[in-house]
Amino acid sequence: MTRPLLFSLVLSLPVSGFEIASDCLQIIVGTAETWQSSHLTLSVYERTPGQSWQQTAGPWKGRCGKKGLAWGRGLHPKPSSSLIKAEGDWRSPAGVFSLGGVWGYGTSVKRRPGMKYRQITSRDLWVEDPTSPHYNRHLVLNREPLESWEKKAQMRQNDYPHSLKLFIAHNTEPKPVPRAGSSIFFHIWRSSGTRPTAGCTTLREINLRSLIAGLDPHKKPVYVLLPLQEYRRLKSAWDLP
Template identity: 55%
Template sequence: MQRLLRFLACGLMTLATASAFQIPASSTQCVVGTAKDWNTSYVILALWQRDGGGAWKQVGPTWSGRLGRDGLVWGRGMSPAPAGARLKSEGDWRAPAGVFSIGGAWGNDAAIKKKPGQFYRQVTSRDLWVEDPTSKDYNKNVILDHEPSTPWEKKQQMKQDDPAHKIKLFIAHNAAPRIVPGGGSSIFFHIWRADGAKPTAGCTTMQEDKLRWLISNIDPSRNPVYVLLPAAEYQAKRTEWKLP
C-alpha cells in the first residue's frame, strides 16, 4: 500500500498551471475516455502507449463504458481545472474529468493477471474504503485489525458480495497527498451493471472481460494516466496537453 501511495503522490506532484500542463514525459501509457458532452453517462474508451519516438499508438480497439448518472464535472487530479469551474463533490453523481494517475487493484480473487509491480489486494471483510468526508482516512483503503462492528465501520466496508465490485482499478481523483474533504471519493474502473444499462455514481465501468484486459495491460513502470473528457474538450486540449 505504501508503494501505491508513493506512486500516486508522484503523479499528483505534477500539478501545474493551466498554461503549462502537459502529460508528463514519463507517462507512456494512457487510457482515454471521451464522452459526447458534459451531461452524458456514456463513454468510449481506448488504451494508448508511446515508446522511444514519443508518438502515441492505440493498443487494441476502442470499447464502451458508463460514467456517472449525471455526466461529468472537473475533478481533482494531475491536470488543472479552468478558473472558476465547478469541481466534483461527494454524492454529485458525476464522473471526474481531467487527467489522473491510475494504479492499484482490489478484488475478490486470490490473484489476478497483472504486470510486475502492480499493486493488488484481495479484499476481506476488514477492508474499508472511507467515503466519510469528516474522517482523517477519507478516500483511503483502511484495513481493520478486527471485524467491522460499528454502523460506521460497516457502512465503509468494501463490497465483497456485489458482482460489479469483484475487481476494480483505482483512479486517483482527490487522492493522497492532496485530499479535499467532500471532494469526491472511491473513484474506480469497475464492472458495469445490467450489461451496461445502468450508469454509475461517478466511476467508469465496463464489461468484466474488458476490465480484466485493461488491468492486465496497465504497467506501473509506464506511469499510466487516465484522461476523461467530453469530446470537444478533449480536442481543445489535445495539442496543449500532449494527449494521444
Template identity: 55%
Template sequence: MIRLLAIFIATILSAAAFELPGKSSQCVVGTAKNWDTSTVTLKAYEKRDGKWVQVIGPWQGRLGRDGLVWGLGINPLPAGVKVKSEGDWRAPAGVFHIGGAWGYDAEIKKNPKLFYRQVTSRDLWVEDAASPSYNKHMVLDHDPTTAWEKKQQMKQGDYPHSLKLFIAHNAPPKVSPGSGSAIFFHIWRGGGSKPTAGCTTMEEAKLRQLVAWIDPGKQPVYVLLTEADYAAKRAEWKLP
C-alpha cells in the same frame, strides 16, 4: 508589487503550459459526448518512439448518472468551473494517475509491479468526508462491528465491485474533504444498462484486459473529457 506580478504571471503560464507527464507512456482515454452524458468511449494508448499508438479499443463504458464534472487530478482546473463533490453522481473529468487494484480473487492477471490486494471484510475505503481517512484504503484489525465500519466495507458481495482499478481523483497525499472519493474502473451493472455514482465501468473482460495491460513503471494516466474539450486540449496537453 513587481514581485507579486511576476508570481502571478508565472502561475498563469505554468497552468497554460500543462501537458501529460513526460515519463507517462501508457494512457487510457475516455471521451463523452457532453458533460451530461453517462456513456463513454474508451481507448488505450502506449507511447512508442515518442508517438502515441492505440493498442486497445475502442470499447464502451458507463460514467456517473448525471455525467461529468471537473475533478482533482494533475491538470490545472479552468477558471471558475464547478468541481466534483461527494454524492453528485458525476464522474471526475481531467487527467489522473492510475493506481493499484483491489478484488475478490486470490490472484489476477497483472503486471508484477502493479499493487493488488485481495479484499476481505476488514478492508475499507472511506467515503465519509468528516473522517481523517477520507478517500483512503484502511484495513481493520477486527471484523466490522459498527454501522460506520460496515458502510465503508469494500467487500459486500457485490459483483460489479469484485475487481477495481483505482483512478487517483482527489487522492492522497492531498485530499480535499467532500470533493469526491472511491473513484475506480470497475465492472459495469446490468450489462452496461446502468450508470454509476462517479466511477468508470465496463464489461468484465475489458476491465481484466485493462488491468493486465497497466504497467506502473510506465506511469499510466487516465484522461476523461468531453469530445469537445479533448479536441481543444489535445495539442496543448500532448494527448494521444
C-alpha cells in the same frame, strides 16, 4: 482500531506546468459526447520516448456518472469552471489522473510486475464520509468491523460489479479535500451496461481484465476522461493521443 495499508497503491507521476509528462508512456482515454453524457468510449494508447501515441486496445464502450462529468482533482491544472466534482453529485471526475492498485474478490488477477493487488476482505474499508480524517482512504482493520462507521465504510462484498476494480486517483494528493469526491474506480459495469454510475467508470469484465493485464506501472500510466469537445480543445496543449 485501524491501520493504513502498508504499501502504496497509487502510482506516482510527477507533473510540471501541464502537459502529459514525457515519461508517461501509457494512457487510457475516455471521452463522453457532452458534460451530461453517461456513456463513454475508452481506448488505450502507448508510445516510446520521443515518439507519437499508438492505439493498443479498444475502443470499448463504458459508462460513467448518471449526471455526466465534472472537473476532478488530479494531475491537471485546477479549472476555473464552476462545474467541479463533489461528493454525491452523481458525476464522474474529468481530467487527468494517476492510477492506483487493483482490488478484487479473487486471490489474484493477471497483471504486469509492479501492479499492486489486494484481495478484498470484510476488514477492508474505503471511507466516503467527508467529515472523517480517513476520507477517501483505504484502511484495513485488525479485527472484524464493529463500529457503525466501520460497517458503513466496508468495501462491497458479494457484488459482481465490484468483484474487480482499478483505483482512479481522484482527490488524493497532497491530501483529500473534504466533499470533493471519493472512492472512484474502474470496475465492471452493472446490468450489462444499461445503468450509469455514481461517479466511477465501468466497462465489460473482459475489457476491464484486458485493461488491467496490459497496464505497466513502469510506463507511468494515466487516465484522461473528458467530454469530446474538451478533449479536442486540449489535445495539442496536453500532448494527448
